[in-house]
Amino acid sequence: MVTSGINYKDKVSQLISWGHWFSFFNIIAAMLLGTRYIAYSEWPETILGQLYLGLSWIGHFGFLVFGFYILILFPASFLIPSQRLMRLFAVLVGTIGLTGLLLDTHAYESLDLHLSPLVWDLLLSGEKTELNARWQYLFIAVPAIFLMQLILSEWLWRKLRKLTRKHVGVPIAAIFGFCFLSSHLIYIWADANLYRPVTVQRSNFPLSYPMTAKSFMEKHGWLDRQEYAKRLDAQGIAESEHIRYPLNKLAFNDQGTGQNVLIIMVDSLRGDMVDNETMPHLAAFAQQNLNYSNHYSASNENAEGIFGLFYGLPAGYMNSVRFASSSPVLLDTLKKRDYQFGLFSGDGFETQIYSDAIFSRRQLPEQTDKNDSNGSSNSDKKAIADWKKWLGTQNSDTPWFSYIELASIENFEEGGAYVPQFEPSLSSTNANPAGVDTNQLLKNSYRNAAYYIDELLIDIFEQLVANNAFENTVVIVTANHGNEFNETGTNSWGANSNYSRYQLKVPLIMHWPGTVPTQITRATSHLDLVPTLMESLLATTTPASDYSSGVNLFENTPKRRWVLAGSGRDIVVLQKNTTTVVDKHGNYRVYDQDYKLKSEGKPKLSTLMQVMHELKRFYQPK
Incomplete structure (x- = not known):
């Protein structure tokens, strides 16, 4: 029993050590995929904005991947005694995670949205559209990601003793921790001062929720809520996207009816x-x-x-x-x-x-x-x-x-x-x-x-x-x-x-x-x-x-399938028997004609794509 206990402790210790290195290299892989978000986002014009981008890129993906390790792989190290079975489980988790991240980068590129119930429904709708077809091709990458994770798993297990002797775990953790903490502190300052080169990056990365401290600052007299609201409204106007209106010069047949x-x-x-x-x-x-x-x-x-x-x-x-x-x-x-x-x-x-x-x-x-x-x-x-x-x-x-x-x-x-x-x-x-x-x-x-x-x-x-x-x-x-x-x-x-x-x-x-x-x-x-x-x-x-x-x-056009309404916060699609409300994060709700929430209601992919296109059509190309 004593021998069995020692073996169990050694196995768990080895698996935890291996899991740390496995997570580190998956952080690097996630960061490399994360460069696609940077490529499709507005590049910050100031040095502080660029510094925040770099810190949040390192800190966010470090925290994101390590968070999944703590929640899933760390407890699994105690529950799965076989190192081969545990490593296979970790490979599957890593493959699912990187595949999800790859899909999310494509959603961000195509719709300016991260994965959400709406995006998943569009992906799995089965409608034959160009977007849906391109998304399905992304799943070809799954075997390649799985193979990469298998090779990484085996290599790390063979090199575990050598890697453990390097004693670099604490410095690496300190770097990721510093980047994570400093990026949130910069965002707290930027949010209070409405510093757009930083605040515009709020939703660049998936599952990103930068810290704000407006209530704390107001409590200590560092922030005036009314003055802040006025500045926020002014910023929303001054820093909105540039519009092309009209798209082309207008032409006329004659002077019109003169009524x-x-x-x-x-x-x-x-x-x-x-x-x-x-x-x-x-x-x-x-x-x-x-x-x-x-x-x-x-x-x-x-x-x-x-x-x-x-x-x-x-x-x-x-x-x-x-x-x-x-x-x-x-x-x-x-x-x-x-x-x-x-x-x-x-x-x-x-x-x-x-x-x-x-x-x-x-x-x-x-x-x-x-x-x-x-x-x-x-x-x-x-x-x-x-x-x-x-x-x-x-x-x-x-x-x-x-x-x-x-x-x-x-x-x-x-x-x-x-x-x-x-x-x-x-x-x-x-x-x-x-x-x-x-x-x-x-x-x-x-x-x-x-x-x-x-x-x-x-x-x-x-x-x-x-x-x-x-x-x-x-x-x-x-x-x-x-x-x-x-x-x-x-x-x-x-x-x-x-x-x-x-x-x-x-x-x-x-x-x-x-x-x-x-x-x-x-x-x-x-x-x-x-x-x-x-x-x-x-x-x-x-x-x-x-x-x-x-x-x-006056046009005798075919019966329109939808009417567009909404606000700066929400997109509203009115159809014969339904009202679909989509917020800026891609979350959606479908209501019936009496405005009762429909639990099984889903928007149609082709309709949503037309609506999204209409809401971007008049903006200046970046």
Whole structure:
């Protein structure tokens, strides 16, 4: 028994010593494969950025491989007494690890994503695409990796005594430990100071989670959170990718139809509010014109929804456009055609995207005063009164473009200068009667604001008729996003909290002189408005794909399989019965039409590839 105990201890000691050397050479192999991440990433321009890259390259792969050794091979050394069986097990683990790393480098090269549930599903989907085929060829390398691991295993076992006498284990461990610790300390400093040459490398390597210490620094008075948030937003704009917009110079057949254009954007108006009870005037207007009843905003957030409407681009491009101060091609073309501009807003164009990009080259009117007792409703009324005065000054021989933003629905909880039509509501004398939940109070207040806006809209339409402008004006009524009252049961209220139809589906009602009243039920998007006006109003011959991600609403195109929405954080693919949300790390969730999570739902490879391409198409090549 004593002899057996000594033999067991010796075997375990040998296996642990061998395992250390086996891990070291696998670290070197992982680092060599890791150079592919460096090749496909942005090269840091500063010395500190380059130093961090080198330290994190050594430290991260050293920690990653050694971590797998500690978690898997080290305990296995005690459980598998046979050295041959243990070495075979280690060879299998090493082969799986390096194969996974090789696949991850290819995912990073092709999709800018590391291996994730989404990437694995794409790999194993079985769809016949070029990407899938190329990935399958990578598995040819598995036998070569396995053979290399076998040779390494045998060589290390034969040379173990000689390697053990060198006593270099501690210095090697110290080097890897120093690189790992110093790279994280540099990142802590860089994160607090928003030093981009370092922070941009956050996701270069797989399973990389650099340390931050904002809470600790704030606690000790070394960091101001509010000032940090302002600097972070500014950096997101200044250091966004450079955009090519449009991709090519625009060409035109002629001067276009010369019709006026009026866009009425109603903040937070969801599509199902346009009915005979809540908004009877707008419902009648929809029946008499083009009613796109299955229309979606570009985002569930205010600025990004407006951005998609004016640029015809997904929200992910917004910071790049803000940095470049690129004016929408639609507005630039209208200006070249000598259109007169009239811009009016019930909240004084409070959303920053207006001054940052959309109307940055045009004089915005002074902000209306919302601080009176009647809130936004009075401001909307004033904006329309100002628009009426402006309309009266327009020459019938000169076309005009006008934009009216109405904010009463967005601020429905503030009440307004209108008599409530739906009770009980927040404006009621008894604002919380027994037996009525808060949800009903809020929704009735929201409907009251919508009813009030409906009265204002008919006033606008009647003014166009009175000025003999209605039959020569394209009138578009839509919204920036919808509004939810927890209909999904996910404790979601308002907007910018999920990507359900309640928050994304909005009205699009269009009066286009000479068209037959029609209800269009196919899926349409905010991204489609720019191509429609550019082609059907302004007669451009340039393909819509050169300046937009949308399509002309008048085109008899085959039924589109998906509509793109989302934000700077998420990609959202809307299909007939599903909503797929993909975050920037490649994690995805698939919801049904009621926004309930589908446990078995998987996105289609071909669709995801088209979406990913669309989100990169307008960036300058590196």
